[in-house]
Amino acid sequence: MAGVSGCVKYSMFTFNFLFWLCGILILALAIWVRVSSDSQEVLNSTDLSSSSYVAVNILIAVGAIIMILGFLGCCGAIKESRCMLLLFFIGLLLILLLQVAAGILGAVFKSESDRIINETLRENTKLLSTTEESAKQFQQAMVEFQKEFKCCGLINGAADWGNNFQQYPNLCECLDTQRPCTNYNGKLVYQEPCISSIRDFLVKNLIIVIGIAFGLAVIEILGLVFSMVLYCQIGNK
Incomplete structure (x- = not known):
């Protein structure tokens, strides 16, 4: 029976540890913006109130989800837990599908x-x-x-x-x-x-957002590949 590749195992752990740290950073910044007195003045302004609070709350949710997925990936790799790896795979796949759906909707409703x-x-x-x-x-x-x-x-x-x-x-x-x-x-x-x-400014920033989303998609696909390879190797032990 084939064993678990140490290279895949520790690559998976490193990837998810960085993923987990990114989640902590996003969550910490979003919570700071949510509770900071200076930020409250901006968020409570007449025009930006509702949309800004929604954006900050979404960032808090995204940071929390990334933290959970990173934790599942790290523990799943180190403990060689197929259950955790499968949960990580499903969660990451759902995020990737949501990104694709958001991109399609953005193009359709441009x-x-x-x-x-x-x-x-x-x-x-x-x-x-x-x-x-x-x-x-x-x-x-x-x-x-x-x-x-x-x-x-x-x-x-x-x-x-x-x-x-x-x-x-x-x-x-x-x-x-x-x-x-x-x-x-x-x-x-x-x-x-x-x-x-303003239109030019928005277009330039949109290109940056698309670039970041594309980069994240590549990282997510690598995470899916690592987790599935490790999942299969554990099952073949």
């Missing part, structure tokens, strides 16, 4: 997501011209975004700021002569609205 982004930006345009305190944080974020990406407003340029245009010093001030500028209320400001920069 046009719908573009529409939602456009509607969200149009709604947020109203926050630039309001004087409510709840909108101040969003306005400050937009001021910094405009400086970095050399644009002004969200959709209609400087006009999106309404009466708030005079409230912020040097708002949209056109300092780059290579960019198109226009005169607004006696000030030279960037002519291009920020909606195109």
Whole structure:
């Protein structure tokens, strides 16, 4: 009868130990964001409240699941437990299938997501011209975004700021002569609205997310192969 390969066994243990550490890191960061007083101010802002809490809660769940799977994989490899290895295999396979399903849904509903982004930006345009305190944080974020990406407003340029245009010093001030500028209320400001920069920013980040997801998928497939090889070797002892 064939024995259990030490190389496969300890490779499986090392893989899952790193997997377990990643789970701890994700869980710790997510819990810190959830309970931190500074983060609470951001999470409780009017626009981001519900969606931000959902995102943080999902991260907590993901971190916990990765920890459990890493534990099952480590113990299953060291103790040569077929039951633990099978549970690890099933759990990792479900995660991989969910990732594939999310990718397919993202591709199918791409046009719908573009529409939602456009509607969200149009709604947020109203926050630039309001004087409510709840909108101040969003306005400050937009001021910094405009400086970095050399644009002004969200959709209609400087006009999106309404009466708030005079409230912020040097708002949209056109300092780059290579960019198109226009005169607004006696000030030279960037002519291009920020909606195109935001779209480009989202696309670039989406590419990063897709790259990370692809990398995770490769790691998960390796984990599936290691666990099944070890599972079969234990059964043949």
